[in-house]
Amino acid sequence: MARGCSLNQDLKLLVNNPKYSDIEILCKDEKKLYGCRAILAARSEVLDGLLYNGMKETYETQISFPTINSSGMEIILEYVYTGSVREESLTKDNTVEAFYAADYFQLPELQDFIMKVLKCTLETNYLENYSPELLTKVSEKMPLTEDNILLNLLVEAVAIIPLNDIEFGRLSITGLKYLLSITHEKEIPFATREYEVFRYSAILAAKQVSNNTYRILMERLPILEQIDNSITTVGNKIITDREKVAKELEPLVKFIDFRKIKVQILADFIEPLEIISDKIISNVYRFVALLNNLDLCDIRGKLTGYVWDETACGSKLVIEDNGKTIHALNSCGYQNVRAKIALENKGYQSTGWVLSSNGYCYNSNTRLSYCPSFGSGTKITVHLDMNKRTCAFTVNGTKYPEVLAWNNLPSKLYPIVSLCYPSRFRIQLHQKN
Template sequence: MTRGYSLERDFRLLINNPKYSDIEILCEDEKKFHGCKAILAARSEVFDRLLYNGMKESHEKQISFPKISSAGIEFILEYIYTGSIKEESLTKDNMIETFYAANYFQLVELENFITKTFKIILKKNCTENCSPELLSKFAEKIPLIEDNIFLNLLVEMVAVIPLNNIEFGRLSISGLQYLLSCTYDKDKPFATPEYEVFRYGAILLQSKFLDGNQLDGITVHLDMNKRTCAFTVNGKKYSKVLDWNNLPSKLYPVVSFNHPARLRIEPHQKCVCSKYVWDELECGSNALIEDNGKIVCLQSKTKSWRNVRVKMMLEGKSIFEWDVIIEKACVDTFVGVCAPENLSYEFWAGRQPTGWVLSTNGHCFNHEKGSSYCPPFGDGARITVHLDMNKRTCAFTVNGTKYPEVSAWNNLPPKLYPVVSFNHPAQLRIQSHQKSI
């Protein structure tokens, strides 16, 4: 590479390059970066004070930042050496860490750039507002100052979302506290009535209490149809008790205990989401979505199968269940899940590495690899998808018969969307799975 034509390109060669460095930078996760003291000090007053203060730090060959992640330091070095960072490299997963680092090193222009980039991301992808997660990270990482432009923007974005529309786990207790402090008795729009604020906060505190005290939880799975019983202990499900082959036709829940044991019983609540609706922005051409997002079909027959996914992303360690009713089937209709990225909506999901689907012919497919799973089904079939994001497994119930987890699907990613693949004249309805308790 010829040098001397581009200052930015030449200085990019210096980033984390041990050949031209005289200082090691140690991060929160113990990852090390190499830097040049003179350049760091010239671009940041904080580095200047740390590296040229006449104290022992000025003579040491390593400097530590125990509260700054390697992702944040990596962006800081790129900005210090080249004067810019790539907009597309900022994501909701690293944005707060990078902003925290920029704030720590007093790089105001970089802070402004991150805020501007966040606005662009929201504009491009308005259906997936990540403001609750970012506000939570902000509240736990960065000192909360009212004149912080990025923080104020996050507060404004979260305040106009009804709390009932924010899934638990997306907004932390500290994030909610700061949100309320910024909107209470102030001239700022706020979308949630007082009772719903109280309810949301109470559930958050309850979940925090349970997590903090590490209470043991035992879920009993009693199948009276097969007369079998199994248990889930602290989130890990075990197989049915083989020795219990004499269960009668009528049973009662029971416990045995002694002082000082204290037991609570309650119905087992799996994660039931009421927002399973088809996404008009994430679907193949010719798709038609009706009945407030619950029904999808194609306007006419197409050469290849089309895909349509649901608006809400499924992540975390919850169990998600939903029903797809095939009101009308085509030659082959497919129900399953897909990854957030790299899925083409213009041809069959089961052919793609980012699609995992069950066909009406009873086979499961991923990346064109199929395996027999259940008997064929067609018009009027009700398929329940059981997605366990803790174990990264997927199983199906077809017309009331539950089948085991798809053993071949051992590559499910940490974030997924419900998806269907179909052609004309298929018509599919989606809804939350309502399990009788």
């Protein structure tokens, strides 16, 4: 395009172009960028104060920003010169740096744009979610305050991912600490049961100590599913560096609610490690004794994980909307998809307990007329009482009684739907009025 046809295109020619610049910008990573002093000052009050303050910066040809990386500064220059930023300019590697720089230079509209792009990216790329890495970067780059909108967005995004699905190394101790501190004793959707929170924290702490200690903790702390199904053998290797592990784990311990971990697991797997203080352990035993053997819910906040599991999904079903929506492709016959988290944590059902769109309830070979048939747009609420092992449904606003034939449900249930083209199904937590 010839010059003079588009102001935006013409101004892009000035971005980081030494030919048209009169000041060098030295960044934290020692990379040198180039800018026009007058344009920078006109677009940011912070830059105006730095470049035209009557002091030495006014006359020098170089300005240094020791806390801003060049990847973030390049986004600032693109925005300052053209008034916009291309979505593709924001990547996994520069989003946090760009947000930090926009905050530093007091460019709220750029911050809003970065938040909008990031939120859209996290929702549409559920299978390639890089929120743990971003949470790590933010927690190490910016103040850990509850009014930090970027941190809060990333906490929400990471909280709905089971920690077992996050490879060690993607989330730092600092990032995990912020995740646990914000969700501790809060009604925030969370996907990880408290034992798994401890397990992930302890293994991550061990990884900071040594590879050998990391391997021992991996061996001695099985995942909850292995414990529930008695398919694990507890390792007995001694943790020689347990004091170091306990020290690394210390910032996280106060944000782990050990009362939510079943006392048998506490006794068999956690106490023998000797990385949690005797006081914490004894307080849990005392609490459970005073509770008169009643079990607490073993997950913090609102039970979540109500996203569809791509590993238990028919080949012609597509998961989207950050895992919440499933739809059937053209030519798809009936196929099933399972939600990512169970509604309890012991045992497995051998058959299904099903409410069909024809209004019948099914279990094995039993069929029971329950409600009128329903179709597209139907809203269904499942009322599960896992203490009494009973189930009831609300269909399009009408609540029906408990399914009398289902009076002893198993202690572990997965939400599952079966659908065919052109069906679309969205799963979400019930919100109380």
